[in-house]
Amino acid sequence: MTNASATLPAALAALLTQEPARTPKEAVLDQSRELERFLASVERRAFKVAEIAVRNVDDALDIVQDAMLQLARRYAGRPSDEWTPLFYRILNNRIRDCQRRRTVRSRVMAWLPMRAHEDEELPDPIETAPSGGPGPGEQLQAEEAIRALERAVGDLPQRQQQAFLLRNLEGLDVASAASAMGCSQGSVKTHYFRALQALRERLGDFWS
């Protein structure tokens, strides 16, 4: 009885202070705004993740667009704090699909004599070759460092690359990265550590 009398005013106060119920139309608008904010906050980094992985701007844009549509179609109704790992999981799946398609295509192309030595997807070796020395200005140095880093990250094994980009670029914690990658937190730590070791060996000159 005492408990009931103590909780009743609290419940009444909560009822009085709570916001008025939203209409269904307002709820749809709120969700749309929240989804748009979320996508705006991740789209550039997601593009960068895809671009580093597939090394092609158009493919990377298609991958990001697919991932956005898939998230909107299937998971927009989920709580917004679940969106980040879900989005990156979809993104990683799309990247993997793209890489698989390319592997199949390159195998088929290898059988064709006229196209055996053509591969438009590979980066130009002259353009991507490391420069012999620092550029004329700070801007050029930064661009050079970015290109070197992106190439090095792109050359990492897929899981290491995912772990590195999700943790370092997207800033996900280990649990969210594990959810995005569909593996254990221990695996994320291992992949991330190996990625750091590989990058240190590859990029030592840029960090000294």
Added chain:
Amino acid sequence: MSTDNNDNEILERRARELLEESTDRLDAGVRSRLTRARFAAVEEARRARHSIAWRTLIPAGALAAAAVLAVVLWTGQSSPPAVQGSLDDLEIVADGENFELLENLDFYEWVSTQDPTDIG
């Protein structure tokens, strides 16, 4: 070991700075396509939500209609004598030979209220 950790921290920090700088430098064409993709996704979410609402409303409406039909049929089955009685009354009233009964309706109503033992 601590040197390794220190080197890793330097690498992580520098890599983060460079990658963020790289995302900030995306050209206008890429940014525009990303914006269009975002708008398309938001529109898709809105459409998916409406379609979910319809997918929920249609079975719910069908269920409600089925429930109403079931109630109507059930109540109809439970009261056939009443319907039958009403039809019999209608037949008596509509029959041309019973106009006399209609003319003396007040009398018959009074008779029905009397105690049968008192009559006669």
